[in-house]
Amino acid sequence: MSNQNEHTRVDLIGSDDHDKYLLRGSREIRQILQGLIDGHALVTAQLSPGQQSFLTALIALSDDGNSVLVDASADEHINQRIGSSEKLICMTQLDKIRIQFELQTPAATNHDGHPAFRAAVPDQLFRLQRREFYRLQTPVTHAVSCRIPIPQPDGKKISLETRVIDISAGGVAVVVPPDNVPFSADMEFVDCQLQLPELGTIAVRLRVRNIFRLTNRNGIQMLRAGCEFVDLPRSADNAIQRYIFKVERERSARERGRL
Template sequence: MEDLSTARLLDTDRDGGLERYMLHGRRQIAQLLQALIDEHCLIAAHSGGGQSFVTALIRLDDDTVLLDVSPDPAANRRALMADRLLCITQLQRIRIQFSLHGLAEVSEDGRPALRAPLPEQLLRLQRRESYRLQVPLKHEVGVSLKAHDAAREPVQMDSRVIDISAGGIATVVPPGVAAFVIGDKLEDCRLRLPDTDPLALTLEVRNITPQPQRNGTELLRLGLQFVDLPGNAEARIQRYIFNTERERNAREKGGI
């Protein structure tokens, strides 16, 4: 599959898309990257194919950024060979994402480092503004919920995830199978994303909405928030969201 640039990956769509969260000004981007340096923020750097390593920015020049290398030489080789290095981090609970292209290995004060041109754009996404992706039917994204029935007996059910964000998921379940209450925490649930092992997580019930069906029956739409989501699980969820957006945007433009 063609590895599209971040610009195509995050194209604005008719539903609002992510364009409103993008920074394009070189000065703004440089200021935000400098803040990542000042706050010693760790960065998850993804080189494609499910490969990633933890790194940090070292310093900025006028037109370039220096990145710490991985202690794993193989990870550095993959980063240098990749079309882009997707960098994901947080600054004061705000998600920051940008792509670096044209990486080269250099020496910084006698130590190896990675150098790349300053990114042309950067995503700044506050958690409360987390972009929600409508999950394509063909992806068969699902969740196993562990809840209780009206008698407080344990119940486990599998349901399809209909949308997903960095903050949570929405799913639809039949009424009466479990007694869901807003504020309940559902522990030891399992989220199933394509091409990856299930993610163990805790979900908090945030909203419950009846969904009448054309055949006269009714389903319940559950809004579920991630609770204390581990960083590696959050990175895998974000990677799925952006890869799916990339595929959709490329398809709309006739790229695939």
């Protein structure tokens, strides 16, 4: 990936592995969209990250295959906001595969006498197996942090601000100080606060799965703790997926000279 942390990477997906998850072929994207239409899949949509989501569905592809129709909301206030929005962030599943994409500048229209919105078929689409988690190495320029309450022998807790070095829908890897911090496998931390740029703070519960000692380029040692999410709420899962999709889309655009 184009953004690199200053420490040594451990068991992360390679720099080109995002292509395994990010689909760009227009023909395949249309096939997936048609599958969502045929399967009457419910789509969770948002006008922008952090805003309230609503349920909708894809209802048809245009005859030329260049645009897709989305069912309008039963809430007219939401429809007004959709009609004036720059994009619609869509998340759904097809055959147990997580699908996420953005529809640019949706425009109000009608389909078989019912209100709908028309948008161009997306030029890329993110897809992920349910049990497969794409690990995103977080950009140094937009740091992600997680505040973890650490229990003390006297029963009190200290709040430890940790730097997130990679993130997936399944968990995070954080850098923790190597001394005087009780981090070990199978420890569980509740009421952790995951801070995602532009999306705000998300409450998560973490369980430590593994610990690795790292040495950065300056010779300074640190610990990497691989933590999994426990009972992650759907709203938090959606926010994390939006963050991953946003970072990958921006990175892809930079590589293609669009930013």
